[in-house]
Amino acid sequence: MVSLLWLMFSCGGPAETLPPGGDGGGDGGDDGGTETETLPGTGALSPLEPPRLLRRISLDLRGILPSVEELDAVEADPSQLTALRDAWMEDPRFEERLVHLYAARWHTRVDAFLLLYTEYLSGEDPTREYELERMVGEEPLRLIARVIAHDLPWSDVVQADWTMGTALMAQAWPVEHGGGEGWQPSRYTDGRPAAGVLSTNGLWWRYFSTVTNYNRGRVAALTRLLICEDYQSRTISFAEASGGLGEGVVVEDALREDPYCMGCHSAIDPIATTLFGFWPANEYNADEVDTYHPEREAQGEVLLQTPGQWYGDPVSGLVELGAHIAADPRFERCAVQTAAELLWRREAGVQDFDRIEALAQVYRGSDGRMKPVLRAILDEEVYRAADHAAKAGEASSENTARLLSPDQAASAIEELTGFRWTWMGFDQLDNDTIGYRVMAGGVDGDLSTRMLPLPNMTTVLVQQRLAEAAASHALGGGLSGSGLSGALGGLLEGVDEASRPGDPAFDGALAALAWHLHAERPDEAYLAELQALWTAVEASDGASAAWQATLIVLLRDPSFLVL
Amino acid sequence: MRAGLSRRALGGLLGSGLLGSGLLGAGVLQGRAFASPTARSDRKFLFVFCEGGFDPTWVFAPMLDVASVHTDTDVGAELREQGGLRWVHNDRRGQVSTFLQDNAHRTCFINGFEVRSVTHEACRRIIMTGGTGSTLDDWPSRIAAASPSALLPSLVLSGPSYTYDNGSAVIRVGESGQLARLISGEALADGDLGVGLPSSAAQAEIEALLRRRIEARMGGSSTSQARFAEAMRSGIDQLGLVQGIEGLDLSVDADGWVFASDRVEAALMALELGLSRCITVEHKGEWDIGWDTHSGLSRQENNYIVLFEDLAAIMAALDSRVGLSGAPLSEEVTVVVFSEMGRAPGLNTTGGKDHWTFTSAMLIGAGVAGGKVIGAYDDSFIGRPIDLSTGEADEHGTPLTSQHLGATLLELAGIDPLAELGIPAIQAAISS
Numbered sequence: 001m002v003s004l005l006w007l008m009f010s011c012g013g014p015a016e017t018l019p020p021g022g023d024g025g026g027d028g029g030d031d032g033g034t035e036t037e038t039l040p041g042t043g044a045l046s047p048l049e050p051p052r053l054l055r056r057i058s059l060d061l062r063g064i065l066p067s068v069e070e071l072d073a074v075e076a077d078p079s080q081l082t083a084l085r086d087a088w089m090e091d092p093r094f095e096e097r098l099v100h101l102y103a104a105r106w107h108t109r110v111d112a113f114l115l116l117y118t119e120y121l122s123g124e125d126p127t128r129e130y131e132l133e134r135m136v137g138e139e140p141l142r143l144i145a146r147v148i149a150h151d152l153p154w155s156d157v158v159q160a161d162w163t164m165g166t167a168l169m170a171q172a173w174p175v176e177h178g179g180g181e182g183w184q185p186s187r188y189t190d191g192r193p194a195a196g197v198l199s200t201n202g203l204w205w206r207y208f209s210t211v212t213n214y215n216r217g218r219v220a221a222l223t224r225l226l227i228c229e230d231y232q233s234r235t236i237s238f239a240e241a242s243g244g245l246g247e248g249v250v251v252e253d254a255l256r257e258d259p260y261c262m263g264c265h266s267a268i269d270p271i272a273t274t275l276f277g278f279w280p281a282n283e284y285n286a287d288e289v290d291t292y293h294p295e296r297e298a299q300g301e302v303l304l305q306t307p308g309q310w311y312g313d314p315v316s317g318l319v320e321l322g323a324h325i326a327a328d329p330r331f332e333r334c335a336v337q338t339a340a341e342l343l344w345r346r347e348a349g350v351q352d353f354d355r356i357e358a359l360a361q362v363y364r365g366s367d368g369r370m371k372p373v374l375r376a377i378l379d380e381e382v383y384r385a386a387d388h389a390a391k392a393g394e395a396s397s398e399n400t401a402r403l404l405s406p407d408q409a410a411s412a413i414e415e416l417t418g419f420r421w422t423w424m425g426f427d428q429l430d431n432d433t434i435g436y437r438v439m440a441g442g443v444d445g446d447l448s449t450r451m452l453p454l455p456n457m458t459t460v461l462v463q464q465r466l467a468e469a470a471a472s473h474a475l476g477g478g479l480s481g482s483g484l485s486g487a488l489g490g491l492l493e494g495v496d497e498a499s500r501p502g503d504p505a506f507d508g509a510l511a512a513l514a515w516h517l518h519a520e521r522p523d524e525a526y527l528a529e530l531q532a533l534w535t536a537v538e539a540s541d542g543a544s545a546a547w548q549a550t551l552i553v554l555l556r557d558p559s560f561l562v563l
Numbered sequence: 564m565r566a567g568l569s570r571r572a573l574g575g576l577l578g579s580g581l582l583g584s585g586l587l588g589a590g591v592l593q594g595r596a597f598a599s600p601t602a603r604s605d606r607k608f609l610f611v612f613c614e615g616g617f618d619p620t621w622v623f624a625p626m627l628d629v630a631s632v633h634t635d636t637d638v639g640a641e642l643r644e645q646g647g648l649r650w651v652h653n654d655r656r657g658q659v660s661t662f663l664q665d666n667a668h669r670t671c672f673i674n675g676f677e678v679r680s681v682t683h684e685a686c687r688r689i690i691m692t693g694g695t696g697s698t699l700d701d702w703p704s705r706i707a708a709a710s711p712s713a714l715l716p717s718l719v720l721s722g723p724s725y726t727y728d729n730g731s732a733v734i735r736v737g738e739s740g741q742l743a744r745l746i747s748g749e750a751l752a753d754g755d756l757g758v759g760l761p762s763s764a765a766q767a768e769i770e771a772l773l774r775r776r777i778e779a780r781m782g783g784s785s786t787s788q789a790r791f792a793e794a795m796r797s798g799i800d801q802l803g804l805v806q807g808i809e810g811l812d813l814s815v816d817a818d819g820w821v822f823a824s825d826r827v828e829a830a831l832m833a834l835e836l837g838l839s840r841c842i843t844v845e846h847k848g849e850w851d852i853g854w855d856t857h858s859g860l861s862r863q864e865n866n867y868i869v870l871f872e873d874l875a876a877i878m879a880a881l882d883s884r885v886g887l888s889g890a891p892l893s894e895e896v897t898v899v900v901f902s903e904m905g906r907a908p909g910l911n912t913t914g915g916k917d918h919w920t921f922t923s924a925m926l927i928g929a930g931v932a933g934g935k936v937i938g939a940y941d942d943s944f945i946g947r948p949i950d951l952s953t954g955e956a957d958e959h960g961t962p963l964t965s966q967h968l969g970a971t972l973l974e975l976a977g978i979d980p981l982a983e984l985g986i987p988a989i990q991a992a993i994s995s
Contacts, residue, residue, distance in 0.1 A: 436737070471761075
C-alpha cells in the first residue's frame with residue numbers, strides 16, 4: 001500500500017478520478033438499488049442484491065451470517081439494512097472482528113517471535129503456546145479495535161495512555177491488567193511512556209530491530225502502517241549512492257552524509273532516535289529483548305547522531321512522537337485508505353483518489369473517529385459491488401467475489417454449529433504451525449501478507465474438512481435437538497428422525513438453512529437437488545448422516561464461500 | 564516414507580480413466596507426460612531459499628586478497644578452481660569443495676547482482692518477484708502458471724511465496740505437513756473435538772451436487788462469480804487427481820528440520836512424476852537458525868556445510884531418478900540456490916556483518932551453462948556491470964539486479980523475459 005497522495009504527485013495527478021461514492025456522510029445511502037452504474041475509466045460495477053449485501057456486511061462486521069429473520073427483513077425492505085448495520089457496529093463481535101480485519105494489514109499475528117513461549121510458561125501446559133503468541137501479536141490490534149469499536153478518536157491509536165492486556169500478559173510482562181475476563185485496558189508498569197501502539201511490546205516484537213539497525217526497520221513499519229509512507233517500497237542501490245558505498249566508506253556515515261542515502265534516512269533516523277527505549281544492546285539476550293529500557297531513551301541521539309524528529313519537527317520521546325503522528329495530515333488519509341482497502345479487499349489506486357478524499361472528509365467531520373468512516377465505506381459502491389464488467393480488453397481491477405477469510409469461516413461456522421476447530425490449544429484456522437490459516441487463503445503476516453483473492457486446491461480442501469468436521473460435530477449425535485447447538489438448532493427445530501422431504505417441517509428447514517447460509521432464496525430445482533442428496537444418503541446411512549451431508553454441501557458451495 | 568510411485572504407476576493413472584473424465588488438466592497432462600525433456604517449457608525448478616542473507620564471500624565470491632572485504636581470513640582459506648568455476652575453499656568445510664568439484668560442469672555462479680533493499684521483508688519480495696509491489700507474482704508461480712496442466716504447479720514446501728494473479732498455481736504443503744493430513748482426512752482426528760467423515764457413498768453424492776452447482780455458476784452471467792467458481796472447480800479437480808495418485812506421500816516429519824530429507828523426498832517425487840513445475844524449499848542452515856549473522860559469523864560456515872551436504876544429496880537423488888522423458892531427472896530440473904540479500908563487506912560493532920544489497924546465486928543442472936562464474940564484485944563489494952552474453956565484467960555493460968536473475972529463470976523455463984519483464988536474461992548462464 002502506498003499513499004494516494006504520493007501516487008497523485010508521482011503520477012502527475014489522478015488520471016481518471018471518480019465521483020465520490022456513497023453519500024459521504026456515513027448515514028446510510030442507497031440500500032439495495034440494482035441499477036448498473038457506469039464509472040468512467042473502470043467499466044461497470046453492479047451492486048449486490050440486498051440480502052447478499054447484508055451477508056457481506058454481517059460477515060465483515062460480526063464474522064457471522066445474518067439470521068433468517070434479518071434476511072427476511074432486508075429482503076422485504078432493503079432500507080432495514082442501515083439499522084442492522086448500525087446495530088452490528090455496537091455488537092461485541094464487531095471489536096473481535098476488527099482484530100482480524102486489521103491483522104491483514106498490521107501483520108502482527110505471526111506464529112513465532114524472537115522469544116519463545118517457554119520463556120514465560122516454563123513448566124506450564126504447552127498447549128498455552130498459541131495463547132501467548134496471540135497475546136503478543138494481538139496487543140496492538142486489540143488497541144486499534146477498541147479505539148474503533150468504542151468510537152474513540154483514531155489518534156488514540158498513537159496517544160492512548162493505556163494498552164490492551166490479558167491476565168496472562170500481566171503474568172508475563174510488567175503490565176497491570178484492568179481486571180475482568182479476556183482483553184481489557186491495561187497499563188505497563190515499567191516506566192515506559194504511554195503512547196498507544198507505539199508503547200506496545202506486541203508491535204515491536206513483531207517489528208524487531210537488531211542492535212546495529214538502530215530501530216530503522218521499526219520506523220519503516222511505523223510509517224507504512226500509520227501514514228502509508230512505505231520506505232521499503234522504495235528500491236535503493238548501493239552502487240548508485242552518490243559517493244558510493246565503496247572502500248573505506250562507513251555505512252553509518254554515508255546514511256548521514258550521502259545525499260542518496262539522506263533522501264530517506266534524514267527522515268527515518270530522527271524517528272528511530274525516539275524508539276531507543278525498545279532498543280536491545282544484544283538481540284541474543286532474552287532480557288535485553290523483552291525489556292523496556294527507559295535509561296536508553298536518550299541514547300538514540302548519541303548512536304544515531306541526530307535528535308529525535310518527526311519530519312523536521314523536534315520530538316522528545318514516544319508521547320511527543322504520537323502527538324506528531326496524529327497531527328500529520330497523512331495520518332488521517334492513511335487511516336481511511338487502510339480501512340477502505342481492508343474492506344474492499346484490494347489496494348486503492350489512482351482511480352480511487354476522490355473516494356478516499358470523500359472518506360477523509362467523513363473522518364474530519366466526525367472528529368477523527370473511524371466508525372463513521374467504516375459506515376461510509378460500507379455505503380460505497382466499490383464495497384457493495386457484486387460484479388465488475390471491465391472495459392473491453394482490460395482486466396478487472398475490482399475484487400467483487402471475495403473469498404471468505406479463514407477467520408470469517410471459523411466464526412460463522414462456530415455460530416452455526418458450535419464447532420471450533422482447535423488442536424493442542426491452537427485455533428486451526430488461525431495458525432500455520434500445525435494449522436491451516438494460509439492454506440485457507442489467509443495471511444500469516446510473515447511469508448504470506450495478502451489474502452488469496454480466489455480459491456485454490458488447499459482452500460477448497462480446508463473448507464471441505466471444516467465443513468465435514470462442523471457437520472459431524474453438530475449432527476453426529478442425531479437430531480434429538482438437545483445435541484444441536486448454535487443457530488443450526490433453531491433452523492432444524494421441528495425436524496426429527498422421521499421427517500422426510502415433502503413434510504412441511506422438513507422442506508421449511510431445508511429452505512431456511514440454504515437461505516441462512518447463502519442469503520439467496522433456493523429455487524425449486526436446487527431444493528429438489530438437496531432433497532435428492534438427502535434421500536440418497538438417508539437410504540444408506542440414516543437421517544442424521546443425510547443432514548450432515550446436506551450441511552456439508554451447503555458449506556462448500558460457492559455461495560457460502562463468496563463474501 | 565516413499566511409496567515408490569513410478570512412471571508405471573503414473574501410466575496406470577493416466578490409463579485409469581480418472582484423468583479421462585474431463586477433469587482439469589487431464590488431457591493436457593496426458594499430452595505432456597512424455598514430451599521432450601530438453602524443451603524449456605518442460606523444464607522444472609527447485610528453488611532453495613537460504614533465509615536470512617548468506618555471505619557470498621565464503622564460497623561464491625573469492626575476495627581473499629581484498630583488504631576492504633572481511634571474509635574467511637582464517638588459516639586455510641584458498642581459491643579453488645575447476646572447469647571454469649572458482650570458489651573459496653577451506654578444509655573446515657570440505658563438503659563445499661567436494662560438491663563443487665563433482666558438479667562444476669553443471670554449476671554456474673551469478674555474482675554481484677543487486678537486491679535493491681536492505682530489509683528482510685522487502686528483499687524477500689524483491690528477490691522472488693523482481694520488485695517491491697504487492698501485485699507481482701514470484702518466479703515460481705510465473706513459471707508454474709505457464710504450465711496449467713501440472714497438478715501441483717508450484718509446490719511450496721517452506722519459505723516465501725508471493726502471488727497476485729497466480730494464487731491458484733501455488734500449493735503449500737504446510738510447515739508440519741498439513742496438506743497430507745488434510746488430504747487423508749487425518750486432520751480431523753487432530754481436532755480437540757472428535758469428528759467423523761461422511762461415508763464414501765455420501766461423499767460421492769456431495770461431490771456430484773457440488774460440481775453441478777459450481778458448473779452452473781461458471782455458466783452464469785456474473786463474470787466475477789464465474790471466475791470464482793472456475794477457480795473452485797480447478798481446485799477440486801486438482802485435489803481429486805492428487806487424491807487419486809496412490810502412493811503419493813506429501814507428508815513430512817512434524818518435528819523434523821525444515822530441510823529434512825523426507826520433505827525433499829516429497830519434492831523429488833513431485834518433480835519425478837511431473838506433478839509440479841516448481842518446488843520452493845527454505846534452507847535455514849545448521850540447527851534451522853538461518854543465515855542472518857549480525858554476529859557470530861562462524862554460522863555462515865556451518866550453514867554452508869549443511870547446505871552443500873543437502874545439495875549433494877539432492878543432486879545424487881536427481882541423478883538416480885528417471886524423469887517422465889526417460890532421462891535422468893537432473894537433466895530436467897534446474898536447482899536455484901539463492902538468498903534474499905548479501906552481507907556487508909565490513910564487520911559491524913558486534914563482529915558480524917549487516918545487510919548488503921549485492922549478493923550471489925547458484926544455478927545447477929538442466930539448461931545451466933556449467934563451469935561458469937557470471938559477474939564479479941569490485942573491491943568495495945559492489946557488483947560490477949557485465950556483458951550479458953559473456954558474463955564477463957564490462958564497465959559499459961549491464962548492472963545486474965534480481966530482475967536479471969528472474970529473467971534468466973524465465974528464459975530457462977521457456978518464457979520470454981523481455982515480454983514478461985522487459986528485462987533480458989543473462990544469456991551467458993544458459994546452455995540450452
